[in-house]
Amino acid sequence: xxxxxxxxxxxxxxxxxxxxxxxxxxxxxxxxxxxxxxxxxxxxxxxxxxxxxxxxxxxxxxxxxxxxxxxxxxxxxxxxxxxxxxxxxxxxxxxxxxxxxxxxxxxxxxxxxxxxxxxxxxxxxxxxxxxxxxxxxxxxxxxxxxxxxxxxxxxxxxxxxxxxxxxxxxxxxxxxxxxxxxxxxxxxxxxxxxxxxxxxxxxxxxxxxxxxxxxxxxxxxxxxxxxxxxxxxxxxxxxxxxxxxxxxxxxxxxxxxxxxxxxxxxxxxxxxxxxxxxxxxxxxxxxxxxxxxxxxxxxxxxxxxxxxxxxxxxxxxxxxxxxxxxxxxxxxxxxxxxxxxxxxxxxxxxxxxxxxxxxxxxxxxxxxxxxxxxxxxxxxxxxxxxxxxxxxxxxxxxxxxxxxxxxxxxxxxxxxxxxxxxxxxxxxxxxxxxxxxxxxxxxxxxxxx
Amino acid sequence: xxxxxxxxxxxxxxxxxxxxxxxxxxxxxxxxxxxxxxxxxxxxxxxxxxxxxxxxxxxxxxxxxxxxxxxxxxxxxxxxxxxxxxxxxxxxxxxxxxxxxxxxxxxxxxxxxxxxxxxxxxxxxxxxxxxxxxxxxxxxxxxxxxxxxxxxxxxxxxxxxxxxxxxxxxxxxxxxxxxxxxxxxxxxxxxxxxxxxxxxxxxxxxxxxxxxxxxxxxxxxxxxxxxxxxxxxxxxxxxxxxxxxxxxxxxxxxxxxxxxxxxxxxxxxxxxxxxxxxxxxxxxxxxxxxxxxxxxxxxxxxxxxxxxxxxxxxxxxxxxxxxxxxxxxxxxxxxxxxxxxxxxxxxxxxxxxxxxxxxxxxxxxxxxxxxxxxxxxxxxxxxxxxxxxxxxxxxxxxxxxxxxxxxxxxxxxxxxxxxxxxxxxxxxxxxxxxxxxxxxxxxxxxxxx
Numbered sequence: 001x002x003x004x005x006x007x008x009x010x011x012x013x014x015x016x017x018x019x020x021x022x023x024x025x026x027x028x029x030x031x032x033x034x035x036x037x038x039x040x041x042x043x044x045x046x047x048x049x050x051x052x053x054x055x056x057x058x059x060x061x062x063x064x065x066x067x068x069x070x071x072x073x074x075x076x077x078x079x080x081x082x083x084x085x086x087x088x089x090x091x092x093x094x095x096x097x098x099x100x101x102x103x104x105x106x107x108x109x110x111x112x113x114x115x116x117x118x119x120x121x122x123x124x125x126x127x128x129x130x131x132x133x134x135x136x137x138x139x140x141x142x143x144x145x146x147x148x149x150x151x152x153x154x155x156x157x158x159x160x161x162x163x164x165x166x167x168x169x170x171x172x173x174x175x176x177x178x179x180x181x182x183x184x185x186x187x188x189x190x191x192x193x194x195x196x197x198x199x200x201x202x203x204x205x206x207x208x209x210x211x212x213x214x215x216x217x218x219x220x221x222x223x224x225x226x227x228x229x230x231x232x233x234x235x236x237x238x239x240x241x242x243x244x245x246x247x248x249x250x251x252x253x254x255x256x257x258x259x260x261x262x263x264x265x266x267x268x269x270x271x272x273x274x275x276x277x278x279x280x281x282x283x284x285x286x287x288x289x290x291x292x293x294x295x296x297x298x299x300x301x302x303x304x305x306x307x308x309x310x311x312x313x314x315x316x317x318x319x320x321x322x323x324x325x326x327x328x329x330x331x332x333x334x335x336x337x338x339x340x341x342x343x344x345x346x347x348x349x350x351x352x353x354x355x356x357x358x359x360x361x362x363x364x365x366x367x368x369x370x371x372x373x374x375x376x377x378x379x380x381x382x383x384x385x386x387x388x389x390x391x392x393x394x395x396x397x398x399x400x401x402x403x404x405x406x407x408x409x410x411x412x413x414x415x416x417x418x419x420x421x422x423x424x425x426x427x428x429x430x431x432x433x434x435x436x437x438x439x440x441x442x443x444x445x446x447x448x449x
Numbered sequence: 450x451x452x453x454x455x456x457x458x459x460x461x462x463x464x465x466x467x468x469x470x471x472x473x474x475x476x477x478x479x480x481x482x483x484x485x486x487x488x489x490x491x492x493x494x495x496x497x498x499x500x501x502x503x504x505x506x507x508x509x510x511x512x513x514x515x516x517x518x519x520x521x522x523x524x525x526x527x528x529x530x531x532x533x534x535x536x537x538x539x540x541x542x543x544x545x546x547x548x549x550x551x552x553x554x555x556x557x558x559x560x561x562x563x564x565x566x567x568x569x570x571x572x573x574x575x576x577x578x579x580x581x582x583x584x585x586x587x588x589x590x591x592x593x594x595x596x597x598x599x600x601x602x603x604x605x606x607x608x609x610x611x612x613x614x615x616x617x618x619x620x621x622x623x624x625x626x627x628x629x630x631x632x633x634x635x636x637x638x639x640x641x642x643x644x645x646x647x648x649x650x651x652x653x654x655x656x657x658x659x660x661x662x663x664x665x666x667x668x669x670x671x672x673x674x675x676x677x678x679x680x681x682x683x684x685x686x687x688x689x690x691x692x693x694x695x696x697x698x699x700x701x702x703x704x705x706x707x708x709x710x711x712x713x714x715x716x717x718x719x720x721x722x723x724x725x726x727x728x729x730x731x732x733x734x735x736x737x738x739x740x741x742x743x744x745x746x747x748x749x750x751x752x753x754x755x756x757x758x759x760x761x762x763x764x765x766x767x768x769x770x771x772x773x774x775x776x777x778x779x780x781x782x783x784x785x786x787x788x789x790x791x792x793x794x795x796x797x798x799x800x801x802x803x804x805x806x807x808x809x810x811x812x813x814x815x816x817x818x819x820x821x822x823x824x825x826x827x828x829x830x831x832x833x834x835x836x837x838x839x840x841x842x843x844x845x846x847x848x849x850x851x852x853x854x855x856x857x858x859x860x861x862x863x864x865x866x867x868x869x870x871x872x873x874x875x876x877x878x879x880x881x882x883x884x885x886x887x888x889x890x891x892x893x894x895x896x897x898x
Contacts, residue, residue, distance in 0.1 A: 200804065201830050219830070238830040242803035246827065249804075278822055279795030280841065321797065339793055346728035348770065354691035355648065355698075373727055377892035378695065381650050381668070381687040392729065443826035 003257045005189070009150055011261070012157045014059040022052060022111070026064050029108050032090050033066060033115070040082060045069040045120065049138040051176050054145060056152040063112040067134060069120045076101055079117040087115050097294075100129045124226035136226040137177050144184045154189040154260075155179045161260045162247045162446050164240045169299040172237035174244070181207070181222055181232060193248040201238060247447065254447075262446035267438045269429050275441040276429070281321050282341045284395060285428035286334045286402065288420040290327060291411035298327070301409035306334055308407035309398070317343060318394045326436030332415075333433045335440065341394045341424060346373050351383035359383065395422055452706045454638070458599055460710070461606045463508040471501055471560070475513050478557050481539050482515060482564070489531060494518040494569065498587040500625050503594060505601040512561040516583060518569045525550055528566040536564050546743075549578045573675035585675040586626050593633045603638035603709075604628045610709040611696045611895055613689045618748040621686035623693070630656070630671055630681060642697040650687060696896065703896075711895035716887045718878050724890040725878070730770050731790045733844060734877035735783045735851065737869040739776060740860035747776070750858035755783055757856035758847070766792060767843045775885030781864075782882045784889065790843045790873060795822050800832035808832065844871055 014022065026048050037044040050065030051057035068086070070079055080102050087094050091106025091113055103116040116134075121127045124136035145152065156179050159165035167175035174182075185207060186192045199220065206223040216231045219238040224230040233241075251259045276283065291298055306323045313320050319339035326333050352358035362383050366372050374386040391397035402408070402416050423430070429437060463471065475497050486493040499514030500506035517535070519528055529551050536543050540555025540562055552565040565583075570576045573585035594601065605628050608614035616624035623631075631641045634656060653670040665680045668690040673679040682690075700708045725732065740747055755772045762769050768788035775782050801807035811832050815821050823835040840846035851857070851865050872879070878886060 197804075201802065239827055242827045242830050245804045275822070278837075279793055279835070280791070281793040281795055321793065321795070340789065342729070344728055344730040344770065344788055346730055346770070353650065355646075355694045373724070374890070374892055377894075378688055378691045381691050386728070388727075441823070443823055445826075 003255045012058045043071050054141050055149040066115045068117045083117045141180045151183045151189045157260045164244050167235035170295040173240045178232045196248040258447040263449045265449040272438045282338045283428045284336045285423045288415045290332050326433040346386050347389050349387045451704045461507045492520050503590050504598040515564045517566045532566045590629045600632045600638045606709045613693050616684035619744045622689045627681050645697040707896040712898045714898040721887045731787045732877045733785045734872045737864045739781050742860050775882040795835050796838050798836045
C-alpha cells in the first residue's frame with residue numbers, strides 16, 4: 001500500500017475546530033496571565049511559544065507553552081517564585097519541574113500548560129540560560145515556516161514512527177525545532193528524506209553559508225540560525241541518526257504507511273526463547289522497581305548503570321556478549337547476555353619478578369593461603385601462582401555488586417536497597433519485558449513489524 | 450641432611466683410573482687421526498678440546514671432542530669430506546651431524562667421540578663460523594681454571610639437578626663454557642651461587658673491566674673473554690636464569706643434596722586429576738608420534754607449534770588458560786587448558802558504517818544467509834548482525850587445524866599426516882605423560898620433589 005500524505009495528515013493534523021479551540025484557549029490563558037503579571041511588573045512579557053504558536057503541533061500533543069520573559073536584573077529565585085505564584089492562580093494540578101531553572105506545569109480547561117520563566121536577551125548569542133533562546137527560535141521559525149507546517153508534521157510523525165522523535169535522554173533523537181529547521185532548509189518532508197539519504201556522519205548543515213566559528217564533533221551538525229555557536233542536533237545520537245538515514249532510504253523505496261504508524265510487534269515468548277537457545281549463551285535479568293524520577297534523570301542513570309555492570313563483570317573476567325535495559329510501568333529490568341554464567345575457579349595470577357624486592361612478600365603471602373590452587377612457580381622472569389577466584393559465578397557476583405556502594409547511580413541504588421530479583425536463562429524471559437527482549441534477540445526495524 | 454661437597458664429588462668426579470683411561474684413549478685416537486691428517490695436508494692441526502681436555506667433565510658424560518683445524522683457504526665442502534673420511538677410518542657407528550657446518554660422531558673403544566672441523570683463525574673476534582671459537586675458549590679456560598676444576602663440576606651438577614644445564618634448545622640453560630667462566634670469575638661454586646643470588650635480569654658480567662663495545666638484551670650477559678662482542682649466556686632463557694637465581698638462594702639456605710640429585714617425583718594420576726578438577730577448566734591433549742629429528746630441531750618446532758595453536762584458538766575466541774608439551778620416548782603430546790571447550794554459537798559481527806559505500810554489499814550478503822542468527826541491525830553508526838560461528842567447539846576446530854597446511858612446523862606436520870589422537874578432560878590424563886601434566890597442574894621445584 002503506497003502512502004498518501006493526505007491520509008497521514010488526516011490522522012495527525014488538528015482539525016480546523018481543534019486548531020481554533022487551542023488558539024482560543026491560548027488567548028484566554030495568556031490574557032489571564034498578562035493581567036497578573038502586569039500587577040507584578042509591567043516589564044514582564046508573556047508569550048505563547050512552542051509548536052502550538054508555530055502551527056506545527058500534532059493533534060495528540062496539544063500542550064500550550066507560555067513563556068514569562070523577565071528583565072535581566074531579576075534574580076533567579078525571584079523568577080521561580082513569580083512563576084509559581086502565577087501558576088498557582090491559573091492552573092490546576094500544579095507541578096513544579098526542573099530543567100536548567102524550574103518551571104511549572106498544570107492543567108487549564110483540559111489542556112496541558114507549561115509556564116516557563118526566561119530572561120529577555122538582546123540576541124540568542126548573549127543568553128543567560130538555554131531557555132532564553134526559545135523566544136528567538138520561535139521568532140525565527142514563525143518568520144520562515146509559513147506554508148510548510150504540514151511538512152513539519154509529516155517529518156515529526158515519521159520520526160515518531162521510527163522512534164527518533166525527541167531530543168530527550170530517553171530518545172536521543174530529533175527535537176521539534178530541528179524538524180522545523182530541516183523543513184526550512186530542504187523545503188519539504190520528501191526533500192528532507194532525500195537529503196538525509198545522502199548524509200554522512202558528521203554532516204554539517206547551515207541555513208546561510210557564513211563561515212562557522214566553532215567545530216563540532218556530533219553525529220549531525222545543524223548550526224542554529226539564531227546562534228552560530230550552537231549545534232541544534234547536539235542531542236542526536238549516532239544510532240538514531242543512522243536509523244533515520246536508513247529509514248529515509250527505505251521509505252523512499254517502499255513508501256509504506258508503517259514508517260509513520262508501525263504495527264505493534266507480535267512475537268511470543270516461545271519464539272524469542274528459540275532465538276535465544278540457538279545462541280548458546282546465557283542470560284541474566286536484574287529486576288527492580290522503577291525509580292520515581294523523570295525520564296531525563298532515569299535514562300542517563302540506567303545507561304550509566306549498565307555501562308558499569310559491563311565494566312565490573314569484565315574486570316572479573318566474565319564475558320559480556322551484550323547488555324540492555326527495559327523500562328515498564330512499574331518495573332525496570334537489566335538484561336545481561338553472557339558467554340557463560342560460570343567461569344573457571346582457577347585464575348593464573350602473576351607476581352613480582354624473581355629476585356625483586358617484592359619476592360619474599362609474595363612467597364610469604366602464599367605460604368599458607370586458602371585461595372591457592374598451586375604453589376608459586378616461575379613463568380619467564382616472574383613469579384606466578386594459580387588462585388581460586390573470589391567469584392566464578394556471575395549471579396553470585398552481581399548479588400554482591402548490587403548490594404554495594406560503588407558504581408550504582410543514586411536513584412537506582414535507592415530502589416535496589418528496597419530489593420531486587422535476579423533470574424537467569426529461561427526464567428529471565430519475563431512476559432512484561434518481552435518486547436525489549438525480542439528487540440535484542442531478534443531485532444527488527446519498526447516499519448517491519 | 451646438610452650437603453657435603455665431597456659426597457657430591459664422589460658421585461660426579463671421575464676416579465683417578467677413569468681419568469687416566471680417558472686421557473690414554475684420547476691420546477691414542479688423536480695420534481691415529483694425526484697420522485691420517487698428515488697424509489692429507491700437514492697444515493691440518495688435530496686437537497683435543499672440550500671439557501675432557503679441561504678436566505671439568507662429569508664422570509657420566511665422558512665424550513671426547515676432537516677438532517680438526519684447517520687453513521682458511523679450504524672450502525667448506527672440502528672440510529666436510531675430510532672429516533667424514535677420517536671419521537670413517539677411526540670411528541664405529543659413524544653418524545653425520547649438522548650444526549653451522551657438519552661434523553661426525555661415532556664410537557672409539559667404548560667412548561663417544563665427535564670430530565669437528567673448524568678454521569684456524571688469528572683471534573676469536575675474526576672467525577668464519579661459531580665453532581672456530583672453540584680453540585680459543587679451550588685455551589682460555591685451560592690457562593685460568595687450574596685448581597678449580599671440581600668447582601666447575603659442582604656447578605654443572607647443581608645446574609643439572611635443577612634442569613638448567615645445557616645451552617641447547619631443549620634446556621635453554623647454562624653451557625659448560627659458561628659454567629667454567631662463572632667459576633673463573635667468582636672463584637668457587639659457592640661464590641657463584643652467592644653472586645647469582647644478587648643478580649638482576651640483564652646483569653652484565655665481564656672478566657676484565659674494559660668498556661663494552663656492544664649492548665646486549667639477554668637475560669644474563671657474560672662477555673666472552675676471547676670476543677668482547679659475544680654474550681656467552683645468549684642461549685639462556687629468562688625462566689632458566691630465574692630458576693637458577695632462586696635455586697641459588699634456596700640452596701644457600703637449605704644446603705640439601707636434592708638440589709644436585711633431585712628425587713624422582715611421585716605423584717599419581719589420581720592426585721593430578723584432583724588438582725585439575727578444582728580448577729573447573731577443560732583440557733585437550735593432541736598426541737602424535739615423535740618426529741625423528743634431533744632435539745635442537747624438535748624443541749624449537751614444538752615451541753613454535755604451541756605458540757601457533759594458542760594464536761589460532763585465540764583468533765577463534767577460545768580462551769586458552771595454558772599450553773605445554775611433553776616429549777616421551779616415541780610420542781609427543783600437546784596439552785591445552787581451556788576456559789571451556791565449547792563457546793557460544795552466536796557471535797556479534799560488525800559491518801560497515803550505515804550509509805557507507807559498503808552498506809548494500811553487507812545487506813545483500815546477509816539477505817539469505819544460513820549463518821545468520823538475527824537480521825542486520827544498527828549499533829551506534831555501524832551495521833551489526835549476530836552470526837553462527839563456524840567453530841564453537843575447540844576439539845572440532847583443532848581437528849581441522851591439524852589437518853591443514855598453515856602454522857604447523859614441517860617435522861610435526863609430517864607426523865600429523867600419519868595420524869594423531871585428540872583426547873579431552875579425564876581422557877587427556879595419559880599415564881605416559883603424567884610427569885609433565887603434574888608439573889603443570891601442581892608445579893614444584895625439582896629439589897622439593
